Amino acid sequence: MDETVISGRKIYKIFKLGEERVRALNGVSLDVKKGEFVAIVGTSGSGKSTLLNMLAGLDRPTKGEVIIGGNHIEKMSEDQLVRFRREHVGFIFQAYDLLPQLDAIENVALPLSFRGMGKKERTAQAVKLLKQVGLEKYMKHRPTEMSGGQQQRVGIARALVVKPEIIFADEPTGNLDTKTTIEVLHMLQEVVHGKGNTLVMVTHDRHLAGYADRRIHIVDGEVVLED
Amino acid sequence: MRFADKAGMAWSSLLRRKLRTMLTVLGVMIGVASIVTMMGLAEGLNRQSLEMIEQFGGLRTIEVREGSGNAAGTTGGTADPTQYKLSDSTMQTILQMEHVESVYPTLEFKAIIQSGPYVLDIFGGQAMPLEVLKDMKWEFAEGGWPEEGDDLQFVFGNLVIEDFADARGNVIYWNTGKVVNVDMMKSKMFTILDTDAYEAAKSNNNQGASTDTAASSTDTRAAEAGADASGDTKAAAPPKKYTIPTAGVLAGELDDYNEYSWYTYCDMDALIKTYKKAFKGKAIPGQPVRKNGKPYNELFYSKLNVIVDEIENVADLQKEIGDMGYQTASNSEWIAQQREQSRSQQAMLGGIGAVSLLVAAIGIANTMMMSIYERTKEIGVMKVIGCGLKDIQQLFLIEAGMIGFAGGLTGLALSLLVCFIINRVTGSTTAVIPYWMYGTSIVFAILVSMLAGFAPSRRAMSLSALEAIRSN
Ligand SMILES: Nc1ncnc2c1ncn2[C@@H]1O[C@H](COP(=O)(O)OP(=O)(O)OP(=O)(O)O)[C@@H](O)[C@H]1O
Ligand SMILES: [Mg+2]
Numbered sequence: 001m002d003e004t005v006i007s008g009r010k011i012y013k014i015f016k017l018g019e020e021r022v023r024a025l026n027g028v029s030l031d032v033k034k035g036e037f038v039a040i041v042g043t044s045g046s047g048k049s050t051l052l053n054m055l056a057g058l059d060r061p062t063k064g065e066v067i068i069g070g071n072h073i074e075k076m077s078e079d080q081l082v083r084f085r086r087e088h089v090g091f092i093f094q095a096y097d098l099l100p101q102l103d104a105i106e107n108v109a110l111p112l113s114f115r116g117m118g119k120k121e122r123t124a125q126a127v128k129l130l131k132q133v134g135l136e137k138y139m140k141h142r143p144t145e146m147s148g149g150q151q152q153r154v155g156i157a158r159a160l161v162v163k164p165e166i167i168f169a170d171e172p173t174g175n176l177d178t179k180t181t182i183e184v185l186h187m188l189q190e191v192v193h194g195k196g197n198t199l200v201m202v203t204h205d206r207h208l209a210g211y212a213d214r215r216i217h218i219v220d221g222e223v224v225l226e227d
Numbered sequence: 228m229r230f231a232d233k234a235g236m237a238w239s240s241l242l243r244r245k246l247r248t249m250l251t252v253l254g255v256m257i258g259v260a261s262i263v264t265m266m267g268l269a270e271g272l273n274r275q276s277l278e279m280i281e282q283f284g285g286l287r288t289i290e291v292r293e294g295s296g297n298a299a300g301t302t303g304g305t306a307d308p309t310q311y312k313l314s315d316s317t318m319q320t321i322l323q324m325e326h327v328e329s330v331y332p333t334l335e336f337k338a339i340i341q342s343g344p345y346v347l348d349i350f351g352g353q354a355m356p357l358e359v360l361k362d363m364k365w366e367f368a369e370g371g372w373p374e375e376g377d378d379l380q381f382v383f384g385n386l387v388i389e390d391f392a393d394a395r396g397n398v399i400y401w402n403t404g405k406v407v408n409v410d411m412m413k414s415k416m417f418t419i420l421d422t423d424a425y426e427a428a429k430s431n432n433n434q435g436a437s438t439d440t441a442a443s444s445t446d447t448r449a450a451e452a453g454a455d456a457s458g459d460t461k462a463a464a465p466p467k468k469y470t471i472p473t474a475g476v477l478a479g480e481l482d483d484y485n486e487y488s489w490y491t492y493c494d495m496d497a498l499i500k501t502y503k504k505a506f507k508g509k510a511i512p513g514q515p516v517r518k519n520g521k522p523y524n525e526l527f528y529s530k531l532n533v534i535v536d537e538i539e540n541v542a543d544l545q546k547e548i549g550d551m552g553y554q555t556a557s558n559s560e561w562i563a564q565q566r567e568q569s570r571s572q573q574a575m576l577g578g579i580g581a582v583s584l585l586v587a588a589i590g591i592a593n594t595m596m597m598s599i600y601e602r603t604k605e606i607g608v609m610k611v612i613g614c615g616l617k618d619i620q621q622l623f624l625i626e627a628g629m630i631g632f633a634g635g636l637t638g639l640a641l642s643l644l645v646c647f648i649i650n651r652v653t654g655s656t657t658a659v660i661p662y663w664m665y666g667t668s669i670v671f672a673i674l675v676s677m678l679a680g681f682a683p684s685r686r687a688m689s690l691s692a693l694e695a696i697r698s699n
Contacts, residue, residue: 058611058693079616086613093696097608101239113232114614158612 005166005198006032006055011064013050013221024050025061026221032166037192037199039212047221048202049170055200056089056168057081069165086114090159092169096151098143098158104130105139108157115162122161129157133187149180156187160197167191169201173208185211228618237625244598248630251587251594255634256641258584259672263642265576267658268649273569274659280558280565285486287328289533289545291321294553311552312515313528321533321548326540331359334495335529337512339419341468342409345391345399350422352381354495365487369412370475372494379497380472383411385479386488411476417468420505422512424466467505499526538562584672587634588679591627595683599623599690606687607695620688627680628673635672639665 013025024047032038032055040048053059054066057073058081066073069088076084085091090111098107105126112122130139133153143151152172159167169188173181189211192199201212209215217225241248280286294311313332322330334354340347360382361372373380389400391407399407409416419425477487502511510522517523533548535541541559549555599606606619646658 053693082610082613082615085611086615089613091611093608097604097696099605099608101243110609111612114228114609114612114618116229118229119232162613 003034004031005034005069006030006200007065007067008051008055009065009067011051011054011061011066013047013054013059014062024221025054027064028218028221028223030216030223030226032198032200034165034198035192035196037189037211037213038201039209039215040200040202040218041206041209041215042204042218044204046218048204048218050221051218052168052170052200052202056091056166057084086111086162088165090162090164090167092152092155092159092167092172094171094174096143096148096155096175098151098154100143103140103142104135104146104154104157107143107154108161111158111162125161126157129161130154132160133157147180148176149183152176152180152184153187156184156191160191160195164197166198166200169199171202171204173203181208228615233618233622234625234629237622237629240598240602240622241626241629247594247597251590251630252633252637254587254590255584255631255672255676256638258580258587258675259635259638259668260641260645261583262577262580262671263639263660263664263668264645264649264658265580266573266664267642267646267660269569269573269576270661270664271646271656271658272572273565274656276565276569277562280562285534286538286558286562287535287541289535289541289548289555289557289559291531291533291548292529292554292556293527294549294551309515309523309527313531313553314525317553318528318531320551321531324544324547326536326544328534328536330531330533331356332495332528333530333532334498334526335513336420336493336498337422338491339422339425340416341419342391342414342416344393345407345409346394346396347387347391349387349390349491352491352493354493354498357494357496360492360494363487366478367475368478370473373474373497375494377474377494377497378472379493379501380474382475382477382492383473384477384488384490384492385483385485386481387411387491389481390489406481412473416470416473418471419466419468420502420512421466428465469501469505471501584675588675591630591676591679592683594630595623595627595680596686598626599683599687603690603695606690607692610690610692611696616688620684623684623687624677624680627676627684630680631673631676632669634676635669638672639668642668 008028008030011025011028012023015022015024026047028047028051040051042048050059054061054073055068057066057068057076060074064074068084071084073081073084099110102110105123108126108129109119109122112125113119127139130136133156135150135153135157138146138150138154141150143154146154152175155172159169172188173184176184185208188199188201191197192213199212203209215225215227216223217227277286291313293313318330318332321327332355336349336352336354338349338352340349357372357375368385370382372382388406388409388411390398391400391409392398399405477485479485479488499511506512510516511526513529514522514527533544535544538559541557542563545555545557545559609619610616643660646660649658650656
């Protein structure tokens with residue numbers, strides 16, 4: 001199982017703010033193997049989120065290549081990117097970002113409805129995943145009726161429901177207390193090791209990065225260390 | 228993404244902001260209601276004017292009279308002098324033409340009716356086949372149509388009584404405003420069919436009294452009159468008088484005006500039978516004669532009434548018959564004028580209503596824009612987790628369409644209510660919303676709303692997912 005799923009080649013990202021140019025990424029190269037739990041670690045403003053967005057196909061690099069499963073992400077049109085994300089990628093957000101008018105089941109089933117799956121089928125899958133993340137009692141709850149930890153578990157279920165090849169998570173525990181953070185990280189570890197998913201997580205916390213199989217340290221838009 | 232899912236999402240996001248949704252719907256409702264009500268008013272006015280035309284003698288009728296043939300371009304010199312007159316064969320020819328539903332003839336007759344000191348001059352009496360008259364389904368104030376084969380009897384329109392004049396020819400009603408003391412059904416009335424002789428006699432002996440004294444001795448039936456019809460004498464012999472019974476008087480007050488109000492009717496067959504006896508060997512009044520003064524064998528009608536299948540075909544058919552050399556008349560020009568007028572009325576009134584719908588459309592665009600700003604994050608998340616760009620756009624279009632549908636439906640209901648009230652208050656059908664407008668107004672409201680939602684929906688589609696999820 002040494003297959004490379006994500007491969008970044010000399011990624012540059014330069015933001016123009018009026019006259020000023022911000023080099024958010026300065027020639028980053030990295031590889032992520034299948035079934036790996038990788039943490040991107042760095043201080044605030046080091047370019048972690050920017051890198052994750054490049055790898056996930058949310059943004060295009062100024063220069064360089066991003067290859068996922070043999071596809072050149074940086075060359076895709078917006079439409080193609082949406083389709084790509086729909087088919088291959090799951091996302092976990094720092095602020096959970098569930099849809100407030102939908103209950104837990106509907107939130108988890110949402111990505112499946114984007115794929116055109118019928119209601120019965122997608123509800124069944126959503127229920128299955130909510131059980132896996134331990135939320136059988138909160139199926140009908142709306143986001144406002146759940147704690148942050150519960151919401152993030154719904155978020156994880158939503159990312160997993162599409163059976164993605166890769167999961168991207170940007171500070172998934174950023175809004176949670178220590179105890180819940182550890183619960184969530186254990187859950188993510190389980191997902192990767194149990195199901196063979198690939199997970200790329202961004203964090204500024206070296207301790208949390210310890211839960212990952214491998215860490216990529218970033219300083220000022222450059223990879224300084226992998227361990 | 229399935230349509231039902233998109234509709235469900237659109238619906239739930241509308242429910243999330245109930246008050247705002249309701250206010251937006253209210254705007255559309257008022258816009259639709261004002262357009263539909265205005266159009267309903269215009270339609271009502273249009274129908275009223277068409278009804279008026281109907282009263283003046285039908286929307287689908289062409290009156291054909293004998294022509295000189297000029298229109299056809301042929302010179303009448305050598306041709307048959309009866310070519311452009313209206314015979315049974317003319318009637319058949321017209322009946323064969325396209326769009327002709329039926330044709331019936333009218334023979335116009337003249338008569339003078341005397342009752343006491345009063346004189347009634349009938350110069351446009353309408354003799355028609357009895358079944359045609361019965362088909363008119365007119366209502367009677369008294370009496371009814373005669374039966375087939377009866378001797379000549381008259382049926383008077385409700386206003387004929389206003390035509391009675393005194394011996395000098397002054398019409399009583401117009402001069403005094405009073406109706407003469409004659410009962411059309413029961414009063415004794417003497418009828419002169421030979422109006423030419425009557426005129427001649429009147430101008431010859433100005434005493435006038437002679438006719439009155441003669442009246443008492445000439446209470447004869449038409450049958451007897453034929454016996455000594457030797458009216459050839461140059462001496463102005465007083466014309467024969469007949470007692471022709473009244474079969475009925477048509478319904479209507481003295482201020483009710485109808486297509487029949489001013490006319491006197493009778494069965495054409497009965498009239499001809501009477502005429503033939505009264506004018507033995509001579510031409511019936513109004514009929515043409517040959518060069519040698521002898522009458523033709525066939526009967527020529529005064530006019531043919533052509534009933535056309537559709538109002539739209541009246542003008543064309545009229546032209547076609549006119550080109551054959553006959554004189555024609557119809558209400559088609561008037562109808563066209565009326566239609567033109569009501570169309571511009573409708574456009575004007577509809578335009579006034581359209582302004583409020585325009586305002587409503589701006590309201591929709593505004594609401595959608597607000598909703599997109601509010602849901603920027605949400606839209607971004609949906610995009611990130613794989614919602615297609617087209618689906619996002621359609622979500623907002625469906626939302627706008629739903630607002631339009633709700634507004635259209637309630638607006639239609641409101642305008643039906645308003646029209647009902649208007650009609651109640653005015654006591655007539657001033658406003659009419661035709662059935663086709665039901666569906667059209669709702670579809671229109673949906674289309675306008677979706678159009679208003681189009682720019683916002685494009686905006687939602689082109690929102691950067693990244694910007695969206697970053698905004699917090
Ligand atoms: N859209 C943008 N426009 C301009 N500059 C940007 C933009 N996005 C990021 N940057 C800049 O790029 C650099 C890296 O930003 P990034 O968000 O990747 O940092 P980060 O490592 O995720 O930090 P944090 O831990 O605070 O989230 C920062 O200096 C930031 O100001
Ligand atoms: Mg970040």
